[in-house]
Amino acid sequence: MDSLPKKWVCRPGFFKASPHSPSCSKCPPHSYTLDEASTSCLCEEHYFRKESDPPTMACTRPPSAPRSAISNVNETSVFLEWIPPADTGGRKDVSYYIACKKCNSHSGLCEACGGHVRYLPQQTGLKNTSVMMVDLLAHTNYTFEIEAVNGVSDQNPGARQFVSVNVTTNQAAPSPVSSVKKGKITKNSISLSWQEPDRPNGIILEYEIKYFEKDQEMSYTIIKSKETTITADSLKPGSAYVFQIRARTAAGYGGFSRRFEFETSPVSVAASSDQSQIPIIVVSVTVGVILLAVVIGFLLSGSCCDGGCGWASSLRAVAYPSLTWRCGYSKAKQDPEEEKMHFHNGHIKLPGVRTYIDPHTYEDPNQAVHEFAKEIEVSCITIERVIGAGEFGEVCSGRLKLQGKHELPVAIKTLKVGYTEKQRRDFLGEASIMGQFDHPNIIHLEGVVTKNKSVMIVTEYMENGSLDTFLKKNDGQFTVIQLVGMLRGIASGMKYLSDMGYVHRDLAARNILINSNLVCKVSDFGLSRVLEDDPEAAYTTRGGKIPIRWTAPEAIAFRKFTSASDVWSYGIVMWEVMSYGERPYWEMTNQDVIKAVEEGYRLPSPMDCPAALYQLMLDCWQKDRNSRPKFDEIVSMLDKLIRNPSSLKTLVNASSRVSNLLVEHSPVGSSTYRSVGEWLEAIKMGRYTEIFMENGYSSMDAVAQVTIEDLRRLGVTLVGHQKKIMNSLQEVKVQLVNGMVPL
Incomplete structure (x- = not known):
């Protein structure tokens, strides 16, 4: 290299990775060289190069935190x-x-x-x-x-x-039983004992013991016991049996233990026990023949008028469920359109009018599932990944490929292993409800899997997940028109449900799903119930949890739910959307919320909220449920706002945000703050205490004058933090007016 002319040597800041390279290259970003004739460049401080990175690649550094x-x-x-x-x-x-x-x-x-x-x-x-x-x-x-x-x-x-x-974490089902010991064994019985699970996760209410003859798994017996010992009898002599045990707490059943195999004692002749079954079989067959003759006799008589044979008509329904019987004439003479006018599982069905039918009215819940939900072969479903956890099990994303149709992305709700029959009924109950709805703003049910050990509900896949989480992740990223479009979709879905006589009872942003096109769809029908035809009728719950922050006062006080109480909840959803997923009533306890709302307190307007939208929220929160708008009126109002965007330019100003609280005094039980530091700590913004104090905001009176521009000047640049502080300041101002906060 020394023999090369000076003009062929790379000067500082340039390098030649190979002597065969035609020219020198400038050091890539974040690297340097101070020497002449360099064959590579060194990385700057805090920058690195992976061993396999070529010398022409820029030096890089580790990523920042998620x-x-x-x-x-x-x-x-x-x-x-x-x-x-x-x-x-x-x-x-x-x-x-x-x-x-x-x-x-x-x-x-x-x-x-x-x-x-x-x-x-x-x-x-x-x-x-x-x-x-x-x-x-x-x-x-x-x-x-x-x-x-x-x-x-x-x-x-x-x-x-x-x-x-x-x-x-919350309470969970118990862990599996790990050790099972055999006790006394005879030719027809096996006694067992076991230890409580290592992690009971609560009080053990009972144990369930499943056993079957080896290699006969499809024919098994279940025994329940409150003790840690059982005796399984009526077993075959000289036969091997497999036992599995699981525990149940208030949270449900845990998983079954591993399989434990034990064998009964052998005897020379076991035929006697089989012979003892013959009289029982003979009696059973005889009774069955007599019962069948009675049923056929009543079916042939065809006379069931004036309620004179209620139990006979029930027998008909059992024997021939596909036939509809009515007085005076047979099904063969019935006009197919006329049939639609008559009772459908206890509910009047009118032609051209879609009415919601409560699956709880079916004696057999499986009938409701098969009537309203399409059965899907499990082989048509491909599960790709877990995307969440539901009340009954995991929620996954995957693909659905039905014969003759394009492959679809779907969400799959699964029922956790070890489910009880009640859990299975409750789980599939949601499918019986969803299957009755057909609207672009209601989550669409593709079908169910019930004829398999793995029970599933398959719905359309919503790429952006729940609305509250999506808004939190995209704080401040949408235009007002986009947000109003989301609200319009939710209102349209709720209008459809209301028209069908259906009350949701749990309308909240967490129960709204949103797809990649920002289309919002109402989902989660676990708390829902039907309304009767009477517009004043309401469903009264028998206990159970109520989402207090989203629920109308009359529904909390009297457990009465109507479409008007859904409208109240919709007002809270509007507030959630316009505040990008802020928690309604912030850190107030449920009891504080109940008292405050009863005394007239209403959530203040979210920051930068159009006055027309906040007024609609206040209309939804009228104490008199008859004064609240109907969902069709809400849809019309939002349509007008979307058609006239200029009507959304008038925002709720700071002074009216306080006056619009509709209170004569601060809500009972809400927090009062003795210092700026205490206030910031209460809203989890304590990191800014020192900055506030250093800039002269040392009293609550001074803090109450803070504006968005002041926050930016103080270094509060995150939009979510700005909104949290400004929203909390509305409560501070009310307390100052009422003399509840030291100046």
Whole structure:
């Protein structure tokens, strides 16, 4: 190289990776060289190059932390979702690692979770921005650290960059029984005993013992016991039997234990026990023949007028469920259109009028499922990944391929293993409800899987998930017209339900799903009930949980639900949408919310909310349910606003936000703040206390004058933080007016 002329030597800042290269190359970004005739460039401080990276590639750095992590807890499962890091470090090979820590609430010390926790799909090398942890402990505090890593993260000596989420798991079903011991064994019986599960997760209410003759798994017997011992009798001599045991708490059944095999004592002649069954069989056959003759006799008589043979008509219905019997003439003479005028499982069906039929009125819930939901072969479904956890089991995304149709993306709700018959009925009950609806703003049911051990509900797939989570992740990203479009879709779906005589009872942003085109669809019909034809009628619940923050006062006080109470809930959904998923009533307790609303308190207008939309919210929150708008009126009003965007330009100003609270004094039980620091800590914004104090906002009176521009000047740049502070200030102003906060 020394013999080369000076003009052929690369000067500082340039390099030649190979002597055969025709010319020198400038050092790639974030690298340098101070020497002449360099064959490579060094990386700047805090930047690195992977061993396999070519010398022409820019030096890169580890990514920043993921953002906006959100958790969803379902018993002992936790679903995490987050936004990718703002800075990927200049690389495309970003993946995620989940660190799980179990924390002691008393000492505050944390330890690694251990190997019993399962991560779906995996703990390390995650490419997608969500993960589910299952098999966690019940009633336990956990901290999850989500770290983004790339090809040079292992070269970084600095601190890890991660976002953490703290959660507390709920009560879970008990863990499996691990040890079973055999007791006394005879030719016809086997006695067993076992230990309580290692993790009962509550008080054991009972045990369920399933057993069957070896290799005869399809024919099994169930025994229930409140003790940890049982005796299975009436067994065959000299035969092997397989036993499995599971425990039940208030949270439901745990999983079955592994299989335990025991054998009865042999005897020389076992025929006697079989012979003893012959008299029973003979009697059963005789009774069956007599009963069949009675049924046929009543069917042939055809005389069932004036209610004179109620039990006979019931027998007909059992024997021939496909026939509809009425007085005076046979089904063969009936006009097919006329049939639609008559009772359908206890509900009048009129031609051309769609009416919701409550599946709870069916004596056999399976009949309702098969009537309103299409059965799908499990082989037509491909499950791809877990996307959430429902009340009854996991929720997955996948594909549905029916014969002669295009493959569809679908969401699949699964019923967890070890379900009870009641859980199966409740689970499929939602499908019986959904299957009756056909509207672009109601989640569409594709079908159910019931003829398989794995029970499933298959619906259309909504790419953006639940509306509240979607809004939180995209805070401030939409125009007012886009938000109003979302609200219009929800109102249209609710108008359809209302027209069918159906009350949702749990309308909230968390129960609205949104697709990639920002179309909102009403879902989750677990709390819903039917309304009778009387417009004043209401369904009265018998206990059960009520979503207080979304529920109308009359529904909370008297357990009465109407379409008008759904309208109240819709007003809360409007507030959630316009505040990008803010929690209604913030940190107030449910009891505080009930008292405050009863005394006239109403949520203040979200920041930058059009006055017309906030007025509609207030109309939905009228105490007199008859004064609230109907859903068809709400749809018409939103249509007018969309057609005239200029009507959305008038915003609710700060002074009217306070006056519109509709209160004469601050709500009873709401928090009062003695200092600026206490107020900021209460709304989880304590990180800004020092900044406020340093800039002269040392009293609540001074804080009440803060504007958005002031917050930006103070360095509060996150839109979500700005909204949280400004919304909380409305409550502070009301308390100042009423002398409840020290100046």
